[in-house]
Amino acid sequence: MSIATVNSPRFGALGVFAVAYLAFIYIPVLFLPLFSFNDSIYIAFPLKGFTLEWYGKMAESKGLITALENSLRLGGVVAVLSTVLGTLAAKAVTRYRLPGSGPTVAFIMLPLVIPGIIMGIALLVLASYLGLTLSLFTIGVGHLLITVPFSMLVMISRLEGFDKNLEEASSDLGENAWTTFWRVTFPLAIPGLIASLLLTFTISFDEFILAFFLAGTEVTLPIYIWSQLRFPAKLPAVLALGAVILASSFVVVTFAEWFRRRGVQIKTSSGV
Amino acid sequence: MSEKPIIRLSGVTKNFGKVRAVNNVNINIGHGEFFSLLGPSGCGKTTLLRMLAGFESPTQGELFIDEQPMSTVPAHHRPVNMVFQSYAIFPHLDVRGNIAFGMRKARLPKAKLNDMVDEMLEMIKLPGYGSRGANELSGGERQRVALARALIKRPKVLLLDEPLGALDKKLREQMQIELRVLQKSVGITFVFVTHDQEEALTLSDRIAVMSKGNALQIDSPTRLYEAPTNRFVADFIGTMNFFAGNVRAVENGDATIDAGPLGDVATPADAMPTGNGADIVVALRPEKIRLAFEATSDAINGVEGRMGPTAYLGDRSHFYVFVPGREEPIAVAHQNLDKVDIRSHDTDRPVWLSWSRDAVVLLPPD
Numbered sequence: 001m002s003i004a005t006v007n008s009p010r011f012g013a014l015g016v017f018a019v020a021y022l023a024f025i026y027i028p029v030l031f032l033p034l035f036s037f038n039d040s041i042y043i044a045f046p047l048k049g050f051t052l053e054w055y056g057k058m059a060e061s062k063g064l065i066t067a068l069e070n071s072l073r074l075g076g077v078v079a080v081l082s083t084v085l086g087t088l089a090a091k092a093v094t095r096y097r098l099p100g101s102g103p104t105v106a107f108i109m110l111p112l113v114i115p116g117i118i119m120g121i122a123l124l125v126l127a128s129y130l131g132l133t134l135s136l137f138t139i140g141v142g143h144l145l146i147t148v149p150f151s152m153l154v155m156i157s158r159l160e161g162f163d164k165n166l167e168e169a170s171s172d173l174g175e176n177a178w179t180t181f182w183r184v185t186f187p188l189a190i191p192g193l194i195a196s197l198l199l200t201f202t203i204s205f206d207e208f209i210l211a212f213f214l215a216g217t218e219v220t221l222p223i224y225i226w227s228q229l230r231f232p233a234k235l236p237a238v239l240a241l242g243a244v245i246l247a248s249s250f251v252v253v254t255f256a257e258w259f260r261r262r263g264v265q266i267k268t269s270s271g272v
Numbered sequence: 273m274s275e276k277p278i279i280r281l282s283g284v285t286k287n288f289g290k291v292r293a294v295n296n297v298n299i300n301i302g303h304g305e306f307f308s309l310l311g312p313s314g315c316g317k318t319t320l321l322r323m324l325a326g327f328e329s330p331t332q333g334e335l336f337i338d339e340q341p342m343s344t345v346p347a348h349h350r351p352v353n354m355v356f357q358s359y360a361i362f363p364h365l366d367v368r369g370n371i372a373f374g375m376r377k378a379r380l381p382k383a384k385l386n387d388m389v390d391e392m393l394e395m396i397k398l399p400g401y402g403s404r405g406a407n408e409l410s411g412g413e414r415q416r417v418a419l420a421r422a423l424i425k426r427p428k429v430l431l432l433d434e435p436l437g438a439l440d441k442k443l444r445e446q447m448q449i450e451l452r453v454l455q456k457s458v459g460i461t462f463v464f465v466t467h468d469q470e471e472a473l474t475l476s477d478r479i480a481v482m483s484k485g486n487a488l489q490i491d492s493p494t495r496l497y498e499a500p501t502n503r504f505v506a507d508f509i510g511t512m513n514f515f516a517g518n519v520r521a522v523e524n525g526d527a528t529i530d531a532g533p534l535g536d537v538a539t540p541a542d543a544m545p546t547g548n549g550a551d552i553v554v555a556l557r558p559e560k561i562r563l564a565f566e567a568t569s570d571a572i573n574g575v576e577g578r579m580g581p582t583a584y585l586g587d588r589s590h591f592y593v594f595v596p597g598r599e600e601p602i603a604v605a606h607q608n609l610d611k612v613d614i615r616s617h618d619t620d621r622p623v624w625l626s627w628s629r630d631a632v633v634l635l636p637p638d
Contacts, residue, residue: 169362
């Protein structure tokens, strides 16, 4: 009797709360795919009928496809760059006795708590002062400011998670700093690297405020979507796009999780 | 040690900021020696080992391995290998991958390398463990793999940083014997760091006892125990009773020391080159003191006291005896060769302590 209550705590108020909470998170999101198949330009119930028209519109919309390409390229470059920088910084902080490493880390992390709009204005002022033409490049620089700290946090926790004697053991066994990195540090850091790449890509991919201030003629997807909200006729195509992104996120996350678990089984868990 | 030492530390000093971790250490270690660095935590023994491995560099002084100065040689080019306290088994490789890790540069044909790894697995008594993952190994097995991984490189010197620290007592004792046998069979010089004096005494040819960065005494286990040269070593290894004394007379190779509550203590004078009137410390090992319940008249050195706390340990008993004029009891260890009379452990009985002239250790004053 008591065992039963332990195993299945009363499905009372807490259960209701949990279901309500999940509904609150996911029902609005699920409206995207739902209305993207709805045969009406109005986002409203009742549903009219099934159509793939909006997906066709989406594929035909040149502006949308260009914005998507911009965002994918930007996210990819930002993810790789910030993961490289974040990993190196994390290695420096966790492996060497650096004078002033505490304040340095604090300053690197600071952009995370500065409001995006302030950062955006500041960067815009800087860019015009330097005479830089606003472009994907300026957006990328802005994004690095917020993605590097995230990458660094992920990589610090990964590098701290394994014994630093492992790297010393490698050097003791005849490997120099470079080969030690590739034979020991890198393979052990892979789960962290993947997490960092996914996280920083996602951040860059849907970042709006900085991009809004720093974009020139090449817009990213969030800015394109925002600009389309004024034209009701274009909205369903945006919904279709949202559904596609949702589906691909789902596939990527599932794959990453599968990879991570497989990694845990084959290798060992020395930390993380 | 007539031949050239394999390791020579010459005035090695290491500062971490303002903290001096190692202070002017001079040690020669011979070929094939099992040498231990023994001391409490923070005494600098691990720092010294890490300098030998090349993970730290001396602030002053030089260390030579096989007559070569090491200051410009990075860790990955030194002819030494290390067994880490944490073992540092690579978690992303199996046992075979771990043992073969350091052989990449040798560029051996695959079959030859496999044979070598099999040989090492044979040596550490883990045949057939090659494909096991690092997380499938017990503490003792990890320790063996770490040993094999270092020894396959055939280093001139093997450095061991408290390698038995993580093992339980039984396994530890078993591994001590195995280590000793292994060391003799491979003939490689071992430099072994430990804080466990019993382990150091069991394993080593010679031991350097360290405290606060200084190598206080470098000697064989027997000499460290029987003839310590300073109070720290005498106190750190085993148990010791200390008495403040003053040299009363030195004649014909005999010294008489006025040791306060002990009265006059007679001992050979060869150990301490101090003159009349000099302050000195008299030290006595508990097991070198005889305990009797009746007055003994023939003893050269002796004192009467009162039985304090006792501890009966089966094979031996520990007694703490109070003597007039001394607050701290004198520790006496007694082998229970005969059946023990229970009353012998009664407190407050009058007892007579005595010891031979040779049992006395003389130490410089603090």
